[in-house]
Amino acid sequence: MRVFNSDGSEPEMCGNGVRCFARLIAELENLSGKQSFTIHTGAGLIVPEIQEDGKVRVDMGEPILKASEVPTKLPPNKDQSTVKAKLDVDGLIWNVTCLSMGNPHCVTFSTESNKDLQVDELNLADIGPKFEHHEMFPAQTNTEFVHVFSSNHLKMRVWERGAGATLACGTGACAVVVAAVLEGRAEGSCTVDLPGGPLDIEWREDDNHVYMTGPAEVVFYGSVPL
Numbered sequence: 578m579r580v581f582n583s584d585g586s587e588p589e590m591c592g593n594g595v596r597c598f599a600r601l602i603a604e605l606e607n608l609s610g611k612q613s614f615t616i617h618t619g620a621g622l623i624v625p626e627i628q629e630d631g632k633v634r635v636d637m638g639e640p641i642l643k644a645s646e647v648p649t650k651l652p653p654n655k656d657q658s659t660v661k662a663k664l665d666v667d668g669l670i671w672n673v674t675c676l677s678m679g680n681p682h683c684v685t686f687s688t689e690s691n692k693d694l695q696v697d698e699l700n701l702a703d704i705g706p707k708f709e710h711h712e713m714f715p716a717q718t719n720t721e722f723v724h725v726f727s728s729n730h731l732k733m734r735v736w737e738r739g740a741g742a743t744l745a746c747g748t749g750a751c752a753v754v755v756a757a758v759l760e761g762r763a764e765g766s767c768t769v770d771l772p773g774g775p776l777d778i779e780w781r782e783d784d785n786h787v788y789m790t791g792p793a794e795v796v797f798y799g800s801v802p803l
């Protein structure tokens with residue numbers, strides 16, 4: 578599977594895209610019931626599995642925490658991660674945790690002056706590009722702004738690299754749960770509310786893999802003359 582952002586850039590991976598890809602294969606092959614596929618992506622092999630209830634569960638692999646592999650130029654902690662780092666965006670200091678799910682993510686729950694982000698009040702069109710193109714992210718970044726309802730219920734908005742504000746970001750939802758666990762804000766299994774709907778995310782201790790479960794439905798068929 579190859580995926581392209583709306584600006585034409587080609588990211589390594591797309592979590593929502595791979596769910597839709599699995600659904601399309603099942604529709605085209607007229608498959609029903611539980612189905613599992615191995616998809617080659619720019620982030621390696623990804624395994625989506627269509628569940629009996631029709632939802633798609635994706636093994637998104639292991640999160641990448643090493644700063645140089647996110648990649649970010651933020652000064653790393655002793656364990657080489659950038660958990661609870663400080664990012665200066667136009668003079669405002671944001672508390673961030675950066676990681677990769679095959680593509681780069683910067684997750685924030687607060688600024689130095691505001692400990693509880695009211696995500697619906699943020700002007701993403703203003704601040705999003707300042708994160709996306711920040712000098713600390715040599716490959717740019719997807720940025721997730723998160724409110725914590727409880728230790729297993731989060732809400733996020735996302736400014737995506739190469740796409741802007743979107744209704745949903747599967748790799749972003751995975752990055753949000755990993756960051757929340759690392760910051761001590763959440764447990765490993767969470768529901769993440771996105772503008773486009775909820776996703777169930779589980780970061781499993783036994784294999785260190787992140788699993789994302791959510792719907793995928795055909796909404797139209799079309800063709801694109803190239």
Ligand SMILES: N[C@H](CCC[C@H](N)C(=O)O)C(=O)O
Pocket residue numbers: 582587588589590591592593594680681719737738739740745746747748749
């Ligand atoms: N804009 C992202 C790619 C799409 C990721 C998102 N749509 C998802 O569902 O994971 C990037 O450039 O890394």
